[in-house]
Amino acid sequence: MRDVLGLAQANRHVAERIAAALLGPDPRFARTTDGRWVLADSTLVAPSPALDTCRFAVVDVETTGTRARRDDRIIEVAVVIEGQVAFHTLVNPGIPVPPFVASLTGITDALVEQAPSFDAVADGLLDVLGGCVFVAHNARFDWAFVTAEVERARGLVLQGPRVCTLRLARRLLPDLPRRNLDTVADHFGITIEGRHRAVGDAVAAARVLGKLVGMARDSGAETLADLENVRRDACGAEMEAPTPHAARRNATRP
Numbered sequence: 001m002r003d004v005l006g007l008a009q010a011n012r013h014v015a016e017r018i019a020a021a022l023l024g025p026d027p028r029f030a031r032t033t034d035g036r037w038v039l040a041d042s043t044l045v046a047p048s049p050a051l052d053t054c055r056f057a058v059v060d061v062e063t064t065g066t067r068a069r070r071d072d073r074i075i076e077v078a079v080v081i082e083g084q085v086a087f088h089t090l091v092n093p094g095i096p097v098p099p100f101v102a103s104l105t106g107i108t109d110a111l112v113e114q115a116p117s118f119d120a121v122a123d124g125l126l127d128v129l130g131g132c133v134f135v136a137h138n139a140r141f142d143w144a145f146v147t148a149e150v151e152r153a154r155g156l157v158l159q160g161p162r163v164c165t166l167r168l169a170r171r172l173l174p175d176l177p178r179r180n181l182d183t184v185a186d187h188f189g190i191t192i193e194g195r196h197r198a199v200g201d202a203v204a205a206a207r208v209l210g211k212l213v214g215m216a217r218d219s220g221a222e223t224l225a226d227l228e229n230v231r232r233d234a235c236g237a238e239m240e241a242p243t244p245h246a247a248r249r250n251a252t253r254p
Helices: 012-023 099-105 118-129 139-154 165-172 181-187 198-218 245-249
Strands: 029-032 036-037 056-063 076-081 084-090 133-136 163-164 228-234 238-239
Touching: 056 099, 056 118, 056 139, 076 099, 076 139, 076 198, 084 118, 084 198, 084 238, 118 139, 133 139, 133 198, 139 163, 139 165, 163 165, 163 181, 165 181, 165 198, 165 228, 181 198
Parallel strands: 056 133, 133 163
Antiparallel strands: 029 036, 056 076, 076 084, 228 238
C-alpha cells in the first residue's frame, strides 16, 4: 500500500488503516485471516468459522495512558481462554507509571521495577494468542496497545479476527444506560474481582462474552461473522442477514 500510493514514509499502522478505509467498503475485495487483501473470490476467502469452533482469547491490558502509538506502554496483560487464565504478567514499561494510573490500578513503579520488559514476554503472549479470536471490552484500546508493543518488540503487524464485547453490548443491550464493563457485568450478575487489574477485568470480560454470545445464538447467530450483524430491538431478538459480500468481509474483520 505504501508503494502503490507513494507513501514511502508512512508506517505500517497508517498504511493498514488507509488500506482498510479504501478497500474495506468495496465488495470486490476481502481480507484473509492473515491480513492480506485479495479479490473477493469465494475460492480465496475462507468462510466465517462457526462459533462452536472458535477459540476466544479474552485480553485485558493495563497501561501508562491512552496513547498506544506514542509514549504510553503496557504495564500488565492477561489472557483468559475457556474460563482459565492462560497468560498473565506485569510488564516493566521503561517509563514512570503516572500517579493517576498507580492510584487506579495499584500498579506502582516499585511493583513493575523487577517485572520483565514487553520484549521479554512477547513470544509467550504471541504463542497464547495464536489461532484465537482476539476479544476485549473496548477491543480497539487493547488491540492498539498489543499490536503497538508487538511491532516495537518484533517488527510484526498483528492480524486476525477480533470481537469487542463493548460493541456487542451496544447492539444486544440497547436499554442499558452505559455499556462499560462495570455496568454490563452488573447486568449479568457478574462480580468483578480485582477491577482495573488485567486478570480481574479479563475474567469478567470473558464471562460477559459468554452471556453475549449466548444472546447472539438465541438471535440466530451461528458464525463469527454473524456477531457483527446481530441486533436486538424492544420487541425481541432479531438478526439482520448480511449480504454475501458483507459476510465475506466480516469473516476476517469481526
